Amino acid sequence: MIIKVLGPGCNNCKTLERVTKEAVAELGISATIEKVEDYGAIAGYGVMSTPALVIDEVVVTSGRVPTPAHLRELLTAAAK
């Protein structure tokens, strides 16, 4: 699974990266987590409010850091 955290480096973007790493470790999913900071690339995903989370090229959340529970749901759904 390829997970991308979209965000130019704001606080929420760092938080999202951290909680995503935690959730992935907790669920034992094998995934690579990348940070996308280029504005053109972020806009390329159709994202207008950061931070956003992209799992296997699909935007799953944008504009806020999801709660750990919601994040685990998203990850398990995508892992199937």
Next chain:
Amino acid sequence: MNVIEKIPTSKRGHVTFLVAFGAAIVLAYRINGWVWNHLLYNVFGMSPTSRLTETIHFFFFDSVKIGLLLIGIIFTVTILRSYMSVERTRALLGGKRQGVGNVMAAGLGVITPFCSCSAVPAFIGFVAAGVPLGVTFSFLIASPLVNEIAVGMLFTLFGWQIAAIYIGAGLLIAIIAGWIIGRVKAERWVEPFVFETKLGGQIIDTTGGLTLEQRIQMGLEEVGSILKKIWPYLLVGIGLGAAIHGWAPADFFLKYAGKGNIFGVLIAVLIGIPLYSNAAGIMPMIQALHEKGLPMGTLLAFMMSVVALSMPEMILLRRVLKPQLLVVFVAVVGSGILIVGYLFNALIPN
């Protein structure tokens, strides 16, 4: 997090939660004055007329008052705004022309949940989707300028007239500034990569289909994250407010920034531009300065320049705008704020 996971899950539970939450805030707000009077005068036996007691009273009373107001206002605003999204706003603005587009964009800028930290991706998203540049600017200007939290606080502290004037003036500045930027063919001052960006991916509507429980959760999260971010500003602001309230001679500010001084508004705006705080953080100071007789126009102009024009935002916007356009942006918005300040000083009796 623990609080958030305790939100009841049934519909009835949500309503009960909302009612209890609202009642708790109103009650705390009501007894706030009494608690501090009792504590300071009766328990600690301080003299109600001494200057020091007054300053301390102002500080604690205001900290709690502003804190409660913020919790209530941020929570309500977040829930209401969760029914809008930047994506929906862009869809509404797509294909709109100058004029009508500017008016709509300014209005939507007020109600769309938007953090200025997302100004750049939103700018690219709007422009690349064909929203005219001037219309995009009306949105980007209105969004921080007419801040709902500020509206809520002005309403509770100064009454609906001042709140309405603030909204009207902010909208007008955003509409006209965006229109002017659209007229001067500012496209040549936008970094070319913006127009070359291809919008891919599916547009996800981040707020559609949320349950009430999720919206309540968002509201509580937002209260926590905003308060966590602004509490230092808030305490400094309330501290300054308390100092001004207790110690500044009554005519000190009047002499330098009262209606008698033609440059009052200009000075307020020049001080406000490099200052970076949010509307909530400076509200206690605004309140204390108003008590000392500063005219409302000057104070509104000060607040607007603090929230609408800031260095960090300029640095962010520099990624997509050439310096010329940044200068035009600051000049147009700054003059708008100046005009508003002078106009209201002339119109509002103090």
